[in-house]
Amino acid sequence: MKKGVKIVTIGGGSSYTPELIEGFIKRHHELPVSELWLVDIEVGKEKLEIVGAMAKRMIRAAGIDCEVRLTLDRREALIDADFVTTQFRVGQLDARIKDETIPLRYDMIGQETNGAGGMLKAFRTIPVVLEIVEDMKELCPQAWLINFTNPAGMVTEAVLRYGEWEKVIGLCNVPIIAVKNEAAVLEMDEEALFFKFAGINHLHWHRVYGQTGDDLTEVLIDKLYGPDAKPEKLVENIKEMRFLQEQIAQLKMLPCPYHRYYYMTDSMLREEQEEAQKEGTRGEVVKRLEESLFELYKDPNLNYKPQELEKRGGAYYSDAACEIINSIYNNKGTKMVVNTRNRGAISDLPYDSAIEVTSIITSHGAEPVQFGKFPPAQRGLLQIMKAMEELTVEAAITGDYATALQAFILNPLVTSGDTAKAVLDEMLEAHRDYLPQFFK
Incomplete structure (x- = not known):
C-alpha cells in the first residue's frame, strides 16, 4: 500500500488554487493526498489566508482525510514532499501590467508570455524557479516539479539545462482547450480521437486522427477557418481574430491561438491598443476580476470552486496538474500535451531542449511521442523562437545585457535596433526590484 502523498504548491495564494483542490478531491480514491502545503510570500499573505481557508472548507465538505497547511516558509514546506507545483507570478499583476x-x-x-513582455516575465521568474530547485535538491530530492508558471516552456528549459533537474514537467492549458473544442466541432468523443501536438509552449501545431487512422486535420481546418466558420473563443486573453484560411490550409496543421500574434501581428496590435484605451490591458482586466474572485472566496459558506473562476483565463490548468501527478503516482500512461525534454521527438530542434509535445505520462515522467520534421513554414518560425528562448533563459540567469538585447532583436514581435534597445532599457528599469542579476 502506497503512503499518503505530500504536495507543496508554491504560489498557494493564487486564484487558481480552488481548481487545484477540486482536482485532488475528485481523484482522492486513487491519489491519496494526505498533506497539502500552500506556500506564498509576505506580500501574498492575505490572499493565502483567504484561499487557504476556502481550501480547508472544500476538503471538509468532501469528507476526505487531507491536512491543508499554510506557510510563508518555503523550506519548511518542502521537507519530504512528493510533488511540488509552481503557480506564482513574480511582481504580481502590477508587473504583468x-x-x-x-x-x-x-x-x-504587449502580452504576458509573448514578445517583450514574455521575455521580461522569464527574466523575473527563472531565477526564482532555480532557487526552488536548489531547495528541492536538499529537502525533497525524490520529488517531481510540476510547473504551470509562465512562460512554461522557458521555465522548463531553464530547470532542465541550468537547474540540472530531470524530474520536471511543464504544463499549459491551451492544448487541453483545443482538444475539447475540436472534439465538439467534430461531434465526437475526445477518447475517439488522437491529437498529435508538437512545437514549443504557445507556439505549437497539431494534427487530429480518427479511430481508423483517418486524418481529420483538413476537415477541422475547413470547419474552424473556412468561409462558414463561426469565430472561436478558446482562450480568454486572446482576441477572436480570424486566421487567413488560405495560410492555415497551406500549413495542413492546426495552429495554436497564440499564433495570431505572429501570423496577424498588425491586426492584433491594433486590437490590443484599442482595448487598452477602453478597458485597459488584459492584466488590468484580470486584476479587477481577481478582486471580485477573492471577495467571493471570503464567503464562509463557499466550499466549492465558483463558476466565475473560468473567466480568469486559466481553465483546466490546475485540473491537468492533478492528472499529471495522478498519472506519475499510479503509472497510468495518460496521454497529455506537456513541456518536457525533446530527446529527438522533434528533429528540427536541439535534442536536449524543452519542447511542448504529446507525451505519455508514466511513473518515470513524460515520454514524448515521436513527431519528426516540420514543413518549412512551421520550421522557420519554430527555430527562430527556440533560439530566442535559449538566449532569454541565458540572459535571465547571467543578467548579461548584451544577451538580453540579442534575444529582443531576434524575437519577431520586437522591433529591432534602437527601438529594441529602448524598450529593453525601459522594461529593465521598470522591473529593477525583481531583476538583481541585471543590476549587480
Whole structure:
C-alpha cells in the first residue's frame, strides 16, 4: 500500500488554487493526498489566508482525510514532499501590467508570455524557479516539479539545462482547450480521437486522427477557418481574430491561438491598443476580476470552486496538474500535451531542449511521442523562437545585457535596433526590484 502523498504548491495564494483542490478531491480514491502545503510570500499573505481557508472548507465538505497547511516558509514546506507545483507570478499583476503597457507604447505587442513582455516575465521568474530547485535538491530530492508558471516552456528549459533537474514537467492549458473544442466541432468523443501536438509552449501545431487512422486535420481546418466558420473563443486573453484560411490550409496543421500574434501581428496590435484605451490591458482586466474572485472566496459558506473562476483565463490548468501527478503516482500512461525534454521527438530542434509535445505520462515522467520534421513554414518560425528562448533563459540567469538585447532583436514581435534597445532599457528599469542579476 502506497503512503499518503505530500504536495507543496508554491504560489498557494493564487486564484487558481480552488481548481487545484477540486482536482485532488475528485481523484482522492486513487491519489491519496494526505498533506497539502500552500506556500506564498509576505506580500501574498492575505490572499493565502483567504484561499487557504476556502481550501480547508472544500476538503471538509468532501469528507476526505487531507491536512491543508499554510506557510510563508518555503523550506519548511518542502521537507519530504512528493510533488511540488509552481503557480506564482513574480511582481504580481502590477508587473504583468507593465509587461503589457510598455511595449504597446512602442507599437509592439504587449502580452504576458509573448514578445517583450514574455521575455521580461522569464527574466523575473527563472531565477526564482532555480532557487526552488536548489531547495528541492536538499529537502525533497525524490520529488517531481510540476510547473504551470509562465512562460512554461522557458521555465522548463531553464530547470532542465541550468537547474540540472530531470524530474520536471511543464504544463499549459491551451492544448487541453483545443482538444475539447475540436472534439465538439467534430461531434465526437475526445477518447475517439488522437491529437498529435508538437512545437514549443504557445507556439505549437497539431494534427487530429480518427479511430481508423483517418486524418481529420483538413476537415477541422475547413470547419474552424473556412468561409462558414463561426469565430472561436478558446482562450480568454486572446482576441477572436480570424486566421487567413488560405495560410492555415497551406500549413495542413492546426495552429495554436497564440499564433495570431505572429501570423496577424498588425491586426492584433491594433486590437490590443484599442482595448487598452477602453478597458485597459488584459492584466488590468484580470486584476479587477481577481478582486471580485477573492471577495467571493471570503464567503464562509463557499466550499466549492465558483463558476466565475473560468473567466480568469486559466481553465483546466490546475485540473491537468492533478492528472499529471495522478498519472506519475499510479503509472497510468495518460496521454497529455506537456513541456518536457525533446530527446529527438522533434528533429528540427536541439535534442536536449524543452519542447511542448504529446507525451505519455508514466511513473518515470513524460515520454514524448515521436513527431519528426516540420514543413518549412512551421520550421522557420519554430527555430527562430527556440533560439530566442535559449538566449532569454541565458540572459535571465547571467543578467548579461548584451544577451538580453540579442534575444529582443531576434524575437519577431520586437522591433529591432534602437527601438529594441529602448524598450529593453525601459522594461529593465521598470522591473529593477525583481531583476538583481541585471543590476549587480
